[in-house]
Amino acid sequence: MKTETTIQGLSASLNPARAARKIIGFVPTMGNLHEGHLNLVREARKLCDVVVVSIFVNPIQFGPNEDFDNYPRTLEQDQHLLAEVGCDIVFAPTVEQMYGNKPRLTNISVGGITNDLCGEQRPGHFDGVAVVVTKLFNIVQPNFAFFGQKDYQQLAVIRQFVRDLNIPLEVIGVPITRAEDGLALSSRNGYLSAENRAIAPTIYQSLKTAEAELHAGTQLADVLANIKATLTAAGFVVDYVEVRTPELQKIEEFDQDVVLFIAAKLGATRLIDNMQVKYTAV
Amino acid sequence: MKTETTIQGLSASLNPARAARKIIGFVPTMGNLHEGHLNLVREARKLCDVVVVSIFVNPIQFGPNEDFDNYPRTLEQDQHLLAEVGCDIVFAPTVEQMYGNKPRLTNISVGGITNDLCGEQRPGHFDGVAVVVTKLFNIVQPNFAFFGQKDYQQLAVIRQFVRDLNIPLEVIGVPITRAEDGLALSSRNGYLSAENRAIAPTIYQSLKTAEAELHAGTQLADVLANIKATLTAAGFVVDYVEVRTPELQKIEEFDQDVVLFIAAKLGATRLIDNMQVKYTAV
Structure with missing residues (x-):
């Protein structure tokens, strides 16, 4: 090399x-x-x-x-x-x-x-x-x-x-590479304190929960609100929790494949993650 | 082909x-x-x-x-x-x-x-x-x-x-290709009436005059004013007459190589031309 x-x-x-x-x-x-x-x-x-x-x-x-x-x-x-x-x-x-x-x-x-x-x-x-x-x-x-x-x-x-x-x-x-506990790998993860590192996988967990809720027919707005509540309760300061089409267009209903986006701060460290969710009729 | x-x-x-x-x-x-x-x-x-x-x-x-x-x-x-x-x-x-x-x-x-x-x-x-x-x-x-x-x-x-x-x-x-009378070739020349086509070479003549004036030591501002006056008298509506360095930076004195720029309308047709003038100490 x-x-x-x-x-x-x-x-x-x-x-x-x-x-x-x-x-x-x-x-x-x-x-x-x-x-x-x-x-x-x-x-x-x-x-x-x-x-x-x-x-x-x-x-x-x-x-x-x-x-x-x-x-x-x-x-x-x-x-x-x-x-x-x-x-x-x-x-x-x-x-x-x-x-x-x-x-x-x-x-x-x-x-x-x-x-x-x-x-x-x-x-x-x-x-x-x-x-x-x-x-x-x-x-x-x-x-x-x-x-x-x-x-x-x-x-x-x-x-x-x-x-x-x-x-x-x-x-x-x-595709995203994740740690065993689900945290998306990022150079910025190195900035996290041990305590915050333990909290950080909540982002991935909240995305998995959101995916399950969408597939179960929960309204999109409620799904986003649940993510926000989960992250805030865990100690994050949420920048945004959003849903978009794969081409990043705004969307009101879960009626096609979507991508869920999270950006949130833990201490001084800003973490981002996302999950593509396949559309399935309920 | x-x-x-x-x-x-x-x-x-x-x-x-x-x-x-x-x-x-x-x-x-x-x-x-x-x-x-x-x-x-x-x-x-x-x-x-x-x-x-x-x-x-x-x-x-x-x-x-x-x-x-x-x-x-x-x-x-x-x-x-x-x-x-x-x-x-x-x-x-x-x-x-x-x-x-x-x-x-x-x-x-x-x-x-x-x-x-x-x-x-x-x-x-x-x-x-x-x-x-x-x-x-x-x-x-x-x-x-x-x-x-x-x-x-x-x-x-x-x-x-x-x-x-x-x-x-x-x-x-x-380098610019010119008609025998000095008019810079342009697709837009075809828009000119016969009368305006006869006037159009004034642009090139005014640039040649300006070059001679600069080499004779005439002040830059006067040189530009002379071009403007010549074009206006010939029937042009002047968009701009400007001088710049070869990299298009503004310049106040003729103390290096410069480029003179003209854009002017003749009837509905906008013509542009320019001339690079070598610096020569007077």
């Missing part, structure tokens, strides 16, 4: 693969890798000849009061983990390598689906994601790109701009 | 060239081709193995009161001209082929350099250009893309987002 820190170095490393028309798979990450990321790499390994993983903590997707400076950077440990799951090339550029010295004037925004859910609390966040992911796509030029369904809204945003801009690759969404 | 009207057809036509690692040159146009466009194709022909020209009147770069519906569409004539100058593939998609049935949610905006000059009178115009050019770049995936310097601001916008988004191609700016 190679590590490249410059765009030029990465191009040189990828050129033989491109010339041989090999299938290139790409997993963009911000590092601090856990089993969720490694499952993305394993998925890429299955489908592709060459697997590239980027590790880049992208400043422009963090808000002014968010944790950019303190976001965990664990490159050496990440490299060991990636070598074990068969990554071929790690791309770990500096901020200067990615954004240069001259000011960036270009922005990419995805209307409609970025204004609510996580977008409401994090203005500009998805623009920052769209810009960096587009840059990385243009640098790596993969055939397939792999993203976790845990960041469901992010995945939907990426699918949307890939389609709207005719970016020549296929986006693959990979 | 082939003509392709679908993205899939174009990909099929380009695949052998891509597999053979041939150099692909791309000239995006809105059709109604004149010598200016043909010079772009000749430039591409010199540098590239395969030359693709797109003909697509892009609805999203026209304002509500602009001439989208009446913009001249002359595909057959364009095909004849392109065959003569050695174009290999014409890509002439429908609006539906480019934008599909589902709503487009993604926008690309280039801050700073799109808000004045032509951007002030045409809000959203350069966003529409950025989106369609990005789409075409992703569809054609050329090594080189050719644009005329006549649309200098457009060229600067394209260079900017190509750099900001790491789009893997080189942008080539090609």
